[in-house]
Amino acid sequence: MPPAVGNPRFGRLRRHRTLSVLAALVILAGVVSGGRWTYGRLFPPSLTCGTGMTATGTPLACAGVNIDSTPFTDHEPDRMRELEKAVKSANDQVKGDYTSVVLMLDLSPVSDVDTLTYGSLYPNIEGALAAVWRANNTAAYGSTPAVKLYLANMGSQYGDWAVTVDKLKQKVNTEHISAVIGLGQSTDQTRHAAAAISAQLHIPVVGSTVTGDSMNIDPADPTGKKQIADLFRVSPTNSDSVVAATQYVSGLKPAVTSLAVVADSVTGDDYTQTLAAAAKTRFKAPNRTVTVLPYTSPSDLPAGSGRQDYLVQQFNLMHANLCQAAPSVVYFAGRGHDLAAFVENWVQGAPCGIAQLHILAGDDASESIHDKGVLDGIASGRVTVAYTALASPDEWGTQCPGSDAKHNYDQFWAAFTGRPDPCTGQTLTADKDVPMLSFDPTDLASGQAMLTHDAAVAAISAGRRDAVGLRNPGLQTGILHQFYCAQMLPGASGWLSFGSDGTPAGKPAPVVQLGSDGTTRTIALTWPPDGTPNLSLPQRGGKGAPGCPNGG
DSSP: OOOOOOOHHHHHHHHOHHHHHHHHHHHHHHHHHHHHHHHHHHSOOSOOOOTTEEEETTTTEEEEEETTOOOSSTTOOHHHHHHHHHHHHHHHTOOSSEEEEEEEEOOSOOTTTSSOOHHHHHHHHHHHHHHHHHHHHSSBTBOOSEEEEEEEEOOGGGTTHHHHHHHHHHHTTTTTEEEEEEOOSOBHHHHHHHHHHHHHHOOOEEESSOOOTTTTBOTTOTTSOOBOTTEEESSOOHHHHHHHHHHHHHTOSSOOOEEEEEEEOOSSBHHHHHHHHHHHHHTOOTTOEEEEEEEOOOSOOOTTSOHHHHHHHHHHHHHHHHHHHOOSEEEEESOGGGHHHHHHHHHHSOOOSOSOEEEEEOGGGGGGTTOHHHHHHHHTTSEEEEEEOSOOTTTTOSOSSOOHHHHHHHHHHHHHHSSOOTTTOOOOOOSSSOOOOOOOGGGGTTSHHHHHHHHHHHHHHHHTTSOTTOOOTTHHHHHHTTOSTTOOBOOSSSOBOBOTTSOBSSOOEEEEEEOTTSOEEEEEEEOTTTOOOOOSOOOTTSOOOTTOGGGO
8 A cells, every 4th residue: 555645835844843833823813813703793892982991901991091982881871871972072062272171980880899989970960060161250269261171981990090091191292181189988999190290291190089098199199198299189088087076075964974986907098097096096085995806898899799798797706896995986997888787786786775776977978878777777777877987068057158168169150050050049150151050959969969060160270371282291290289278279179279298178067967868968067177268368467368478
């Protein structure tokens, strides 16, 4: 039988091993490439991202700067889509020269993983829209150039912040982006995002609800002392919020002789870490016992894994020690989203002689305003819940004409709701024939619309003092540093005056009581750190505003 005849080309490949390996790699690459192309045609992605964004994460979401106002996920609530369309409509009205402000948050929260919800996001977007509407259609904050607003998504738990910063870099010049506002929660991820924007783009980052004490410290600095040069914020720090809480507790009757601090010890969350650290020391007082009861919230849970169940287990075990401490007040130094697990465990746990537990929390408790577990607990009569808010819609009172700070708020309220000014009865007059905004006043309850409005006001006021298209790194940061002492900006949450480290001076901290129906009521207005009110612009020759050299 004659020998089989082989293919001469394969024979050469067998004799030359290097050539054989290269040929195999080429064939494999072709198969993989073709397979991907075929798979992509047969199974197209469920989410198509608009200009400035890319699909990433699990579950899939669009991260980046939303230039076209397209959906961030394929399952967005209708109200989120309405707000995205409102942003696009406002941008489409802008003609000629413009500057842009980017609201950067976690805009695709995952239920039972993120400690925020879509419901808590809406007021932030509405507040930014109100600031842009006032800037473009009234004389409140100058007149030119026009202002556009873009939404930017850092993804669930801010995990895609680096992707978003990269997309921001690609659009900063073409879209005339002059500042980033928002940031959201005080976490390691948001701090890295702020540091990257400052280092790479040199544009201001104005945090709206960024309260963690060390959020303005560059995470790349091993000494822990170097500040993020371009970071500003319109909210008091956690240390100031705890000072406000101690001022409030010190005025309670009968005197608080026993207080428990329920402290989250999770790493990577600057909010809970600095809030707990301040609470452990600041509440100490003569004739008062302070008991610290630690717990640890989950730092990285996949979707559907049950954050609430995770925490209930720990609070159930804490129950006996809390009963043993028998505190007059519990200070909850944790995320507001986790407050429900604590309240439910107390209400449903074994009674131990404490008829009603008085809970005081930090500002993130605003996340629990509509939480059924918290509201049911209040309705049971077993708990009361109050918190030191960053802003509150009734903090300035109802008296007319009231203070200058109240006048500033009333002007914001009229723009936000499209209704007449509560004191003057006058409807805001727009410079152009444009529709009024008509947001629901109940969206102001958390204070976040006020704060995001104020962050946008600061960014717009700096951006308008820079020439359109001028890329002068650090210029707008320098302008923001001039807003202090007598040169304060009128904000909805109070006068805006920035210290040298970018933190606000002279901002109030209202103490808010939460009702069982989700309503809020300001029960005290505190002024950390020294209790001095800041209600009006300083008078010539009179006492200066916070931040003035030698007090004025």
